[in-house]
Amino acid sequence: MASGQKIRVLTGHSEWVSSVSFSPGGKQLASSSYDGTVKLWGIHSDKELATLISVGENDWAVTTPNGYFDCSEGTKDYVHFVRGTEVIELDQFFETFYHPGLLATVMSGGELPDIDAGEQLNNSPPPTVEIISPVVGEKMQQREIEIQVKVCNKGGGIDEVKLLHNKKRIPDTSNERQDGDCLIKTYTVSLGVGDNTFVASAFSAERVESRGHKLDVHFSGAVREAVSHVLAIGIDEYKNPQLKLNYARTDAESFVEVIRAKSSRLFTDVNVTTLYDTEATRENILTTLDQIAAKANPEDVFTLYYAGHGSIVDNRYYFVTTENIKLYDRAKLDRDATFVNDMQQKLTAIPAKKVLVIMDACHSGAAADLLAVRGAAEEKALAQLARNVGVHVLASSGSEQYASEFAQLGHGVFTYVLLKGLQGEADMLKDGQVTVKELGLYIENETPKIAKQYKGQEQYPTTRHDGQDFPLVLE
Known part of the structure; x- marks a missing residue:
């Protein structure tokens, strides 16, 4: 210079x-x-x-x-x-x-x-995608209809086709036929009363996604009353005693208590299933999700609450279930833990269009250094879960952090704030109800403050909103 x-x-x-x-x-x-x-x-x-x-x-x-x-x-x-x-x-x-x-x-x-x-x-250019049936403006007289999606290869191949209904992914149980370089996929879907928005997209072989093609359909049938389905998982006890937590089960029990007390007037029924400690095995969790999928309807709400250990290895996120003995051994996690992609498939299969996943996933203090390099991958895994299924995800720790438990609170910091929000503090509009997005905003604002107060270090949660907003509780 x-x-x-x-x-x-x-x-x-x-x-x-x-x-x-x-x-x-x-x-x-x-x-x-x-x-x-x-x-x-x-x-x-x-x-x-x-x-x-x-x-x-x-x-x-x-x-x-x-x-x-x-x-x-x-x-x-x-x-x-x-x-x-x-x-x-x-x-x-x-x-x-x-x-x-x-x-x-x-x-x-x-x-x-x-x-x-x-x-x-x-x-690997993405395919082109078009919803070819029903046509724009067609009046729907029945609840069950067929959606036809045309996907054409533009040189990059066709790897996966995705269809969202009111932002929630539809399970791929479609029939398909080849038409030259194009694929015609036919889905059978159940419409909700009012406006139904469908968005179709597809991936090339190297996972470049097409632009989504959108179709709006209106159905004026009879309104079906909504049921709330809740699966609450809380794991303090692990096969390896070194993984023991103090408040995961209490967190899950407290969440269930608030949901039962505050949401009964919103729904005709609140069906709660709990899996605590040794009940919370990989097999039991996946089986329970299948059972909920068998009885849920599109108008219903499903909430998954998980408090326990989480782990990420080789960019693969796991819910660490009770039978696990190590947090970062991929072979053991593949065998005993629940891989996020398995959870994604189960959530996709649940017909409810309004889905919330809440994760107060702790990591051992000894793992803090490992998490510093794994944080971005963990955050992306949760973002993919929300985006690929079309659900809301509220998770305890953001990039490069680990969730904390405090005896003074009797809960993990995240769930402590979550419970306060559900009890009415997250009602930003003061209209007597707390919606998922209101709750997410409250958690984002308050969790760092409480963590700073009790730990001296801020903890930033991860929130993703890829589904319809809806009320969780009513005052």
């Missing part, structure tokens, strides 16, 4: 640069521009590392040149990838390129897989 000599030129902004600043270590440079972005540059590599985009007052996105991204939920309607005249939604690359905590990874010099979204799109 003293000589005023130009060393290098960093090119990337589309408008004038308004300011620049070096990182404390001098290894990175941030530049802000009138194009509405902030870019991070590697000083020694001459490379653009990431772009930060602000949308309105509350929404944001972080992207890298090869397509990795992290963003707030509200950003997805405004930020897209563009190739020529083609506009590509962020979520089309969700499975491979969504990276929670991306900015922290870039700033710390962390490594990302050397994959490029543009190359993946060229090598």
Whole structure:
């Protein structure tokens, strides 16, 4: 700088640069521009590392040149990838390129897989998808109808077809037939009274997702009353005594107590199934979910509450059930624990269109260092669960943290806040009811404060809302 000599030129902004600043270590440079972005540059590599985009007052996105991204939920309607005249939604690359905590990874010099979204799109373009029956505007006179989806291979193959009904995934029990390069899939679905929204999409062989095709159908039949189905799991006792927890069962019991007391006026019946301690085996959990699927209707609500250990190994998230002896042994977890994809399949099979998954999943204190590198993968696993099934997920710890229990509270921090919210403190609109989204917002705001008060360190929960909002409790 003293000589005023130009060393290098960093090119990337589309408008004038308004300011620049070096990182404390001098290894990175941030530049802000009138194009509405902030870019991070590697000083020694001459490379653009990431772009930060602000949308309105509350929404944001972080992207890298090869397509990795992290963003707030509200950003997805405004930020897209563009190739020529083609506009590509962020979520089309969700499975491979969504990276929670991306900015922290870039700033710390962390490594990302050397994959490029543009190359993946060229090598494996997504299929085209169209709902061809029923047609737009068709009046439905019966509850059971057929939905036909046409999926055409555009060079990248057809890996998986997904159909959402009012944001909840429909189990793939469809009939299908080949029509040249296209596949015609026929689903039988049960309509709810009022508006029914269907969205179909499909993946290429390399898991690039198509844009969704949407169809709205209205049904004016008789209203069926809703039932609330609840599965509450709380595990203090594990086969390995070193995994013992103190308040997981109490947390689950307290959740059941509040739900029974506060939701009975919302539903014609509240069916609660509990699995505590040694009852909470992998087999019992999966069997119970099958039983709920057999009796639930589309109008019903299903809530899964889980308090116990959680673990992630090789980017695979597990609910650690009572028979487990190790948290990070993949072979043992595959055999004894419940893999999140197995849980996803069971949740998809439950007909209820309104589904909430609540996870107060603790990790042993000794695992804190391991979790520091596993946090982003855990957060992505929960996001995938919510997105792939079309459900709400409220989870105790966000990236690079572990959930805490406190004798002073008699609960884990997360469930302590959850219970206060369900007892009415989360009623933001003061209308006498607490909805799932109100509860999620309350948990996001209050959990860090309570954790800071009792532990001296904030704990940030993970919340994902990929389903219909609905009330849980009524005052």
